[in-house]
Amino acid sequence: MVFGVILAGGIGSRMGNVEKPKQFLMIGEKPILIHTIEKFYMHDAFEKLIVLCPRQWMEHTKNLVKKYFKEKADHVKVLEGGTSRNETIMNSIDYIEKEYGLDDDTIIVTHDSVRPFLTYRIIEENIKYAREYGACDTVIPATDTIVDSQDGKVISSVPDRAKMYQGQTPQSFGARKLKELYHSLTEEEKKILTDAAKIFVIKGEKVHLVEGEVFNIKITYPYDMRVAESLIQEQKEKK
Numbered sequence: 001m002v003f004g005v006i007l008a009g010g011i012g013s014r015m016g017n018v019e020k021p022k023q024f025l026m027i028g029e030k031p032i033l034i035h036t037i038e039k040f041y042m043h044d045a046f047e048k049l050i051v052l053c054p055r056q057w058m059e060h061t062k063n064l065v066k067k068y069f070k071e072k073a074d075h076v077k078v079l080e081g082g083t084s085r086n087e088t089i090m091n092s093i094d095y096i097e098k099e100y101g102l103d104d105d106t107i108i109v110t111h112d113s114v115r116p117f118l119t120y121r122i123i124e125e126n127i128k129y130a131r132e133y134g135a136c137d138t139v140i141p142a143t144d145t146i147v148d149s150q151d152g153k154v155i156s157s158v159p160d161r162a163k164m165y166q167g168q169t170p171q172s173f174g175a176r177k178l179k180e181l182y183h184s185l186t187e188e189e190k191k192i193l194t195d196a197a198k199i200f201v202i203k204g205e206k207v208h209l210v211e212g213e214v215f216n217i218k219i220t221y222p223y224d225m226r227v228a229e230s231l232i233q234e235q236k237e238k239k
Contacts, residue, residue: 001047001106002127003175004040005092008033008053008061008113009081021057022219023113024064028232032219033061034068035116035232037076040109041069043123047100050092051113052081086182089196093175106175107131110196114219115169117231122170125210130172133208137197139165140212168212171197181205 008023023033033051040049053061058078065076079095081088089110096106107130109123122138129136142164150156178196181203185193189202200207219228 001100002045003096003108004046004049005089005108005110006036006051006113007085007088007110008051009088027228031064032116033113034064036113039118042120045127049076050079050095051076052079052088052092055080086193086196090182093179096175102176104174104176107172108175109170109172111170112218115216117215117217119213122212126170126172129208129210130174133206134174134177135200135205136208136210137171138168138210138212140168140214142166168216171195
């Protein structure tokens with residue numbers, strides 16, 4: 001079985017002085033989160049879509065799901081997120097294990113709630129490569145030179161840009177394998193995690209690359225909201 005796991009636990013501190021987390025802000029007359037969930041609805045492979053958010057926003061999220069998905073709302077399960085990104089993902093796996101069981105064919109497609117412009121093709125390839133390799137990460141080639149600085153003051157090295165990629169989401173995994181690897185990490189290893197793909201890397205497991213899209217942006221800053229509005233308008237004009 002395949003499950004969509006939408007990570008909506010952020011509070012949007014980099015968005016500035018806004019009244020709610022950024023995933024609930026409106027673009028194109030709908031909350032960002034709803035745009036993202038809709039992209040998963042386009043694919044019929046998912047047994048369930050799981051949205052994880054802060055406890056204080058769970059009821060609001062459930063109400064949004066009911067409003068926009070109506071009779072299909074039961075296809076979306078809203079859960080409380082954890083204290084970190086990876087603990088949030090573990091909450092989703094715990095739910096899946098309890099309700100459906102875990103086996104080697106259980107796949108989770110994890111995605112940032114504030115990346116509403118992912119495509120059907122990206123989702124399709126994530127499912128394909130997660131099944132084939134056990135783990136995959138959506139990336140795009142780095143277009144800027146990447147500079148490494150160990151002290152934050154001077155350049156330590158300039159890596160070969162041809163080998164550098166910018167990470168996006170989805171990141172997709174065999175759920176049982178991810179859970180086993182995560183719980184085998186030491187506390188020190190957990191402290192250096194940036195995302196779930198790094199769990200596989202730390203443990204020497206291969207993570208296959210999925211080609212992303214430049215427009216698969218993460219809405220983080222006020223400027224991103226303006227870009228997102230333009231992309232939404234462009235999509236409307238093409239219909």
